Structures are given as C-alpha cells and as structure tokens.
Amino acid sequence: MAKSAKTRLVADKRRSAPPAAKPAPKKRVRRKPARRPRGLLGWLLAPVRFLLRLAFAVAWRGAAVVALILAVATIWNYTRIPDMATLADGRARGSVTLQDREGRTFAWRGDNYGGLVTMDGVAPVLAQAVIASEDKRFYGHMGVSPRGIAGAMRTNIAAGRGPFSGSGGSTITQQVAKLLCLGQDWDPSLGMTEAEFEDDCRAGSVWRKLKEIPYAFALEAKFTKDEILAIYLNRAYLGAGARGFAAASQRYFGKSVAQLDAAEAAMLSGLLPAPSYYAPTNNLQRAQDRAETVLRLMRDQGYLSTAEFTHAVETPATLSPAARQDTGGYFADWVMSDGPDFLTDDTTEDVIVRTTLDQRIQKAAEEALAEVFATKVSPGSEAQAAIVVMSADGAVRAMVGGRDTRGGGQFNRAIQAVRQTGSSFKPFVYAAALDLGSRFDDFILDAPLTIQVPGSGPWSPENYTRNYSGDVTLTESLARSLNTSTVRLSQQVGLDIVRNVARQFGIDSDLAEGPALALGVSESTLLEMTGAYAGILNGGTSVTPYGLTSLTLRGDTDPLLDHDSGLGERVIQEQAARQLIYMMYRGIEDGTGQRAQLPDGRPAAGKTGTTQAARDAWFIGFTGDYVAGVWMGYDDNTPLKGVTGGGLPAEIWRETMMRVHDGLPIRPLPMIDPAAEARPAPQIVRQDPVPEAQLPAEREPDLAERILMDVLGGIFRRN
Template identity: 80%
Template structure:
C-alpha cells in the first residue's frame, strides 16, 4: 500500500516539572547565597563600618551593664531597707546627750552638748517652717523618688562654673539624700572608731563620688520605707542647727525661746537658713548675717508661692530676733567651769539629757561683765591687749559670777579665773596676819618695820624692801597691812612661823605649792583667782574654809528626782571668829586709808580688801568683800608682759569698785562682820619681840619663846 504524504506525529519526550519548594526554604537559600557572596562596599561604607561596629558593641554592653547596675542597686536598696529602723529611733540619733544650765532662779542661761527638743512631725511644726525647708533645700521634694538627676546635673554645672570640682560645694542633694547623710548611711559613731564625733560627722558629709554612689540606694530605701512626710520629719528632728541644737525643736527654743509650732515666717526662714552652715549663720554669732540669710529664704518661699505678698512683706519688715536668754549670751566661762567641775559621765560625756541648776546670778554676772567692759573703754588705752578676770561669790563659796577674760580676736575660751596660775603678790598677806591673830596677836599689836636680812641657804641674804623704799619703825598690825609694808610682814611671818602661815593659807583653800623661803609672806607663790577669792570668803564668813562651787543640783530631763545635790561649800574652821573679825577690820582700813582707797564704794557702804602687785607688775590683784559678797579681780598679760603703770590699787581696784557698785545698786547696806575698836580696844598683851634690825641670819627664838610657841600652838591647833 502506497505511503501517504503526511509525516507521522511523535510526541516530544518532556521531563516532569519539579514540585514547588516552600517559601521559608527559599528565603534561607537566598540568605545563604547573599552571605556567601561578599557585599561590595564603597569607600563611604568602609569609613562608616567601624563606627557601626562600635555602636553595636556599645549598645550590647550598655543594656547588659544597665541590667547589672539595676540588679546591684535593687539588692543594695533591699539591703538598706532591711536595716533601717523606725522613724522614732532615727529622729534622735545623738551619740551624747545635752546639758541645760539654769541660774539660781531656774532660768536657762547656757546649753552644752547636743540639745534635742523632742520628736516632732510635719503636722506638729509651724507650716511656715515646713515650707521654708522645702523652698530652700528641695523644692521638688514631693515629686522625686529620692534622687534628682536634674538637681545633681545643675549642681555639677554650678560647681564647674565656679571653678570647683564637680562635687565640691553644691552637691544637688535632695532632702532624702541629706537624711541619708545625717544618718551616716545607717552607721553610728562610737569611741572605738578612732575618731571624734565631729570627725565622724564630717566624714559622713564628705562629697566624694563613692559617697554619692552609696547615698543613692540608701535614699531609695528611705523612700520605700517611709512616706515623704516621715522623711521630712526625720530631717526636722535630726539636722544640726548650731549652738548645740539638734533638730528644729531644740533650735527654736535655743534661739527664740518658743515652741517650734509657734514660729512665724521670719523665724522659720532664719531656722531653715541655718542648714547650709549652722555655725556660720547662727544668730548668736552674727544676728545680721542670720537675718540676711533668712531674707534669701523668704524670697524663695515667695517665688515658689509658699508665701503671699502680704506675708512676705511683713516678714521682711519684722525680722526674727533672739530671745532674752539667747541674746544675753552670758555666763559662758561659768558654764564651762561647772561642766569641768562636775562628774564627766553626768556632763561632758553624758548620754542623757541633763538639767543642771547652778549658783549663777545673771544680774551679778551682767554687772561684772559690764564693769570690766566699761573700765577698759574709759580708763585703758585703746588697743590694749591686757587681760582681766573677775569672780564674785557668797561667803559660803557659792559663785555668783565669773568673767574669765576679755574676748580679743575671737580667741579661745581660756578661763583666767580658774586656769591661769599666777603669783599673788601682796594679796597673800592677809594669811600672814590671820595666822598671827589666831595665835594671840591683836589688830593693835606692833611690829617693827625696818631693814631685815635673812640668810636663805643656797640663795644668800634675803632683804625685803617696801614699795616706797622707806621704813616706818614700830607700826601696828593694822597699819602694816593697810600700807602693805613688806619688811614688817616678813618679820611677822618669821616670828609666827612660815609653816604656820603656810598651813593657814592651805586650810583656807590655796591648793598650789607654796614657797618655802621667807618670801612666802609676800606672795611669791602662785594661785588662781578662784582659789584666792574663795580663801577671802573664809575670812568674811568668820574663819571657816570654803570650797567654791557652782552646781547645786543635777537631774535628768523629765524626771523629778535629783541625781546630785550640793548643799554648800563650808568646810572646817581655820581661825577663830575673833581673829577673823579683827582681820576684817584691818582689811577695811586698806580700803578706807591704805593702798586700796580707789576701791571705796559709794554711799559709805563698808568694804574691805587687799591689793596685790607682783614683781615687775606682771600681775595686779584686788580682792575684797562687803557684808554680802566677795569679789576678786586679776589683771595682767597672758604672756607675762609687765603692766605699765598698773598696781593692784589702780585699775584692779577700780574694776572691783565698778563691779561691786553695780552689784549692790539699790540693795540695803549690810555691815561688815568686824570688831569696833573704840569699844573693844584692850591693853596690848605681851608678845614675842621682833627680830633685831639688820641681823643676818634672823635671830632664832630662845628656849622660852619656843616653849611659849609650843603652848600657843597646842591651844590653837598649830604645829
């Protein structure tokens, strides 16, 4: 069969189409291909690439580091939270207590230690005070969480602009952070730390970076533990505000004499203004400076809407004033002496709040301070650096006033009435005459005032002379004391016996070592003004020794019972009452017609005393008494520079007169406890004869005289 012309159709051989792959697999494959093929970078890409890597590394480290810091901060916050006690415990964190000193009438005149006025809260203080603290210390206090980054940044900027270190000066601390400082991050001071309490507190307030870092978790813990008002209450109770005041309650009483709930806007601003520098802004140091600082706080309160315009104007026109007690600022030397004289564990080292009742009379204290100031202003050349001290006491040794010196160039509180040990000069002579009178001599007995030569082993011949360089022959004991005759006094001392004179002086209260030689009679020994004044008090009270004292009772605040009482300073009898009455009369002649006439008081008020001037006039004294009080005055230079033209009968006598005139102003006249010679004069009894003139060594008493002296010594209790 013939083939047709059509070609045979044959189907093409085709591969079957592969199955579609999943999209995810496709993306991975594409990614692998992109990774395998190096990306081409242009020049700009190569420049940017290192920075991109740094950013990636920095970011990785940052968020990981932030997590670590957050973990540490959280742990530290929880740790501090667990350690923080309750608010009442934190409010009074003093390591020692306070001592409040009251005068004889019960009025407070001085504070020592750390005074705490009791726990207060934001509800129990004046609203003005709360607002003043917020305005001046932390205006965002109620809005932050305990730390203010904005405040810290602003403080750093301010410090750097002022040329200080970033954390030197303004620290930008919130009130919460300041509380953390006050609490010393939960650590308390104790004596085993090897630093004083002041050094410990200074270390707590140090503005180091490490200190700031530790403050943050503690501040956060405080915010977690307490409410804002409780944190502010801790601050109000814990802050130091100068003059020994811890907390605003104590400061309000210290400066204004009123409750912290009653302070007005001006007073609140002054108290708040103390916070940056309590001692510098303390109104007791500089009232005007404290007022200027308070004005700044008032302006802040006005600008923040915490004071109306009317309140601001009134506060500016009537600035805060100190209370009479704070303004008087008297009795500081006396207060320091009482603190040093009382038991340490009840005063300077007390951990309790103590009330000390004292013998101080604020009127007498003011009289003594005023008299000293007046004499130096009116009768001493301008610019003189001479010092003076005054002590006034009752006849039983109760100290009524004490001035320890003049405040020159803000020097320390060196108390020249109690701490300066100086030669006494002729103010020692009454003890020579007291010994003689107690052994039977009389006020009108006579003694020879003439040249005298005494051989002193190891020193040669001792020959005292009088101030006038003249001798007066036979003189009465009264005349010899009134004219302060040296030769007569030494001769009397030698006849009476130096040991007897020394014993009488010691029994009257002179505690310092007394000279062994014949110059003992002329006051070459040293003593303090307080000792000498106390010894003269024994003469006034009839011959009984006294121990000067200033503390009458001591008790704990809030308790009725007394821990310590002092009934008086009277001791043992030293000389007979008759001898004392004769000696008072003899000393009255010193003021009436002797070396102390410039001490005579107005209105014919009777007074008695004795002048004293040491070698080269390095010390000048006048110590005397009326029927009511004994007063002692010392004058000299701290470095022993001789006084120019000053003797005990000069400026010291005038200071004494001005002091006692003010003390007795308007008071009735009290007679001196002394003999009245016209009615009591008797024939002069036989007595030992004085040593012959110009004999060296001095004649020793014969056996009859020694027997007589032994008999008299046995009768009158003398060796």
C-alpha cells in the same frame, strides 16, 4: 503514477494527563548581599560603626549589671534601716541645760533634743520653708534628682571649682542619708572624735555620693515622704547645740515648732547650710538676711503670697529673752568641768543643772570690765582680766574669765591661769599671827632686813617705796602693804603655820618654802584666792567655791545631786577674823586700796597685790554682802606698764561692786570696833610700897607645868 491517498489532518485525541507530582520545595538559600565595593568613606566609617555596636553592647550589659548591684545594695540597706523613732534622735551624747539661782535658763551644753516630732506636730510653714530652700522637687523624685545633680555640677564649674566640689545637688533624702552616716553610728574606738566622724559623713566625695544613692532609694522604699522629712527635721543640726528643729525653736525663740510663723521658720531653715555661721546667737542680722532669701524662695514657689512675704520681711524673727542672754559662758564652762563627767561633759542623758549664778551680778561684772577697758586702758592693749564674785559661803555668783565674754569653750583665766599672788597673800600671814594671840594694834618693826636662806644665801626684802617707817602697828603694816615688817611677822609666827593657815583657807597650789612666801611668790588661781577671802568674811571658816546646787534628769523631780553650802572647817578664831577684817578695811580707807572705795559710805575691806616686774596685779575684797576678786595681766607674762593692784584692778573691783550693790541696803562689815578693843591705859596706883619681905616669892614653873600650859594654850587659841 499512482494517485496518492489524501490524508486527513486530524488533531490527536486529547487525553487528560495524569496529575503531575508536586515538585519538592526548593531549599531556601540565604544569599549574602552583594558586597559593594567600599570607597574611601566606607573604610573610614567602618571602625566607627564597630565601636558604636561594641559600646551599645557593653552599655546595655553594664547597665544591667549596675541595676542589679543597685537593687542588691538598696535591698541590703533597706534591711538595716531601723524604725523612724530610732532614727529621730541620733545624738551620741545628751544635753545639759544650765539654770541660774532663780531657775532661769542661761546656757546649754551638749546636744539639745526637743523630742520626736512628726509632720502633724509642726507648723506647715516650716515644712514649706525647708522644701523651698533645700529640695523643691522633694515630693516628685525617688530620692535622687539627676537634674539637681547636673545643675549643681554646672554651678560648681561656673564658679571655678571641680564638678563635685561645693554644691552637691543633694535631695532632702540624700541629706537624711548623710545625717544617718549611711547607717553607721559613731564609736570612740574608730579613732576620731564625734565631730570628725560627722565631718567624714558629710564629705562630698564621688564615692560617698555613689553610696548615698542606694541608701536614699532604701529610705524612699522604707518610709513615706512625710516620714523622711520628719527624720530630717529631727536630726538636722541647727547651731548653738540644738539638734533638730524642735530644740532649735526652743533655743532661739522659746516656743514649739507648732507655733512658728513664716519669718521664724525661714530663719531656722536658713541655718541648714551653715548652722554656726548663720546662728542668730552669733549674728542676728546675718541670720535675718539669710531668712529673707528663704522667704523669697517660698514666695517664688507659691508657698507665700506677696502680702505674706512682705509682712514676714518687715517683721523679721528675733531671739527670745533667754537666747539674747549672752552671759555666763565662763561660769557654765566651769560648772561643766567641776561636775561629774558622766552627768555633764560625757552625759548620755538630758540633764538640768541648777546653779548659783546670779545673772544680774554676772552682767554687772561683765559691764564693769568692759567699762574700765574702754575708758582707762590703751586701745589695742592685749592685757586681760578676770573677775569672780561670790557669797561668804562660797556660792559663786558671777565669773568672767576674760575680756571676750561671748560663748563658751574659751580660756578661763579665773580658774585656769595659775599666777603669783603678790601682796594679796599677806592677809594669811596676819591671820596666823592674830589667831596665835597677836592684836591689830601690836607693833612690828619696819626696817631693813637680811635673812640667811639655806642654799641661797642672804635675802633682803625691800618695801615698794624703799622707805621704812620703824615701829608700826600690824594694822598699818597690812594697810600700807609693807614688806619687811610682814616678813618679820611671818618669821615670828613660823612659815609652817602661815603655810598651814593658807592651805586651810583653800589655797591648794604649791606654797613656797622660803621666807619669800610672805610676799606672795607662790602661785594660785583667782577662784582659790577669792574663796580664801570669803573665809575671812564669814568669820574664819574655810569655804569651797561651788556653782552647782542640784542636778536632775529631765523629766524627774528628785535631784541626783544636791549642794547648798561650801562651808568647811574653822581655820581661825572669829575674833581674829574680825580684827583682820578691820585691818583690811583700813587698807581701803587710807592704805594701798583707796581707789576701791565705794560711794554712799558703804564699808569695804580688801587687799592689793602686785608681783615682781608687775606681771600680775590683783585686788580682792569684800563688803558685808559679797566677796569679789580681780586679776589683771598678760597671757604671755608680759609685764604690765604702770599698773599695780591698787590701780586698774582696784577700779575694776569698784566698778563691779558698785553695780552689784545697786539698790541693796548698806550692810556693815563684821569687824571689830577699834575704840572698844583698844588696850586700857596703865593705871598708876599711889600707895605705900609693900615691904619686899612681905612679897610672895616667885616660883619658876617646872618642865611638866610648862608643857601643860603650852598644850592648853594651843588648844584654846585654836577654838
């Protein structure tokens, strides 16, 4: 067998291998996570997760849309907001400042504005008081305070109100937006009053608050914080017709806003939530209590030290003398209604009105009325009274339109109550007779009388006592207020003449046509009747009662209107007026008006008046200085119980005139001296009779002579 060859075990020679080609990148495949089997919890949470994702998506998109709308609204409001000076005075009407005869302010009407003020012109303590009480984070927010709104909502809910009812959590900026009515001005064509428009602007609805937000942002972008606060101080209403803190400071304290102390600043700031309720002119103690709350906030927020707080509480703010003067409200209302509307009630200017009011006399009349009702009228009585005091030329010195003398805008019985005048009308009957030639000592019959009234039948007037005195003088007839003799006199004179004399003296109301005219069945106002009696006092010249003497625009020196007398045309001869004054003087001395007699022998003349069923009681009279009229009755025409013109009205008149004449010298009445005016006694001549043949024959005047004599007699009797 052949021997096999040995084989060498040798490894293959290594050769370097050619570089391998790079593999193509593998395609990345997104693998879905392995779906885990859902359990019961997973199935329950799946809808929640979906809703959360949906809510988030809607929320951020909705927020973006809201932010865009808010930005657009803010920019739009920004372009509409005018400059600060224009915004500061936002009144729709001007103010009227009423001054008395001596130039002292006694009343304000309209919206008083003290002029533009900036933060440099106000006491720092005022700004601190407003911020402390209204918006303590004012300098730290951008116009809206979410924290304040949330706190207000909690407060409202805790008080049992709706979240947006009551406290609104508004910032000062938002309150400025309310004051500006979101840039909309009041217009009469809107169909609402200015007050209704402002109430609508301050409505706390959700929609209104949403509209406030972009407007507040626009204000913050337009103005600095100090400017926004200044607008607030200029526009806020603070009661008593004061618009802005400058006007309120003058109205209540008689000083500028730069001079306010902490107590005064706190009181003004305390008015902001409810100006009329907290107004110190309405209730000083309530205003002081509210001011103490503001002072406490100022102390807690570091604006006042403990010592300053204690001092302010112990020395609270009080009203100035002018603000304490709570008289003349009825008089002010009358002057406002009597003046031209475009310069009074509807003025767009600031007007100063000088008047005839005498505050001393006004106070005397108010105190007299209060005194009589407190001491001589049953408690709880709803009877009312009115008083007018004037000079002989018609200048009204005082007017009380009712028992409630506080404030204005009330029913003024002195000028608005049109009532029957009763026997207070009788002097005009006697004025007509005297002017036609009758004398104070002429006789007239006081006896039962029946007159046939066309269309009504027989009418038989009676005296109050139902007794009759026969022949009486005109003086006695008027002093005792006899009815039948007065009616007889009116028939002799002629009702048309009586009516004409009354109208010329200023009684503009409709006068009765029948014979009852003489007994005062016609209606008139107290102001008209008092003015007519003034015409008797001044010697027979008519007067027009007036209260406005001058009207000037604030800042001007020349008045737009000027009035210095109410004297008109002569109505009766002076001698007739002097006789009538004497006859009315006897009415107080020993007639129906004896309870009106004044002390110290001061002479006075007057006439009582009581209407049928005693629904109205009057006393009107005068001294040598002033005329005063008093009316008493019920607003609903309920008869008075046991009251006649010679009773309580005469006593009110007496109390008023006693106070009015306190300190004045006694002045005589412009009346006749009856002794000097008495008819001479007939002289009896003792001589031989003249033969009848020597006497001149009497000749009857012809028709032309009689007409001429009547005409001339009429002319000379009226001049």
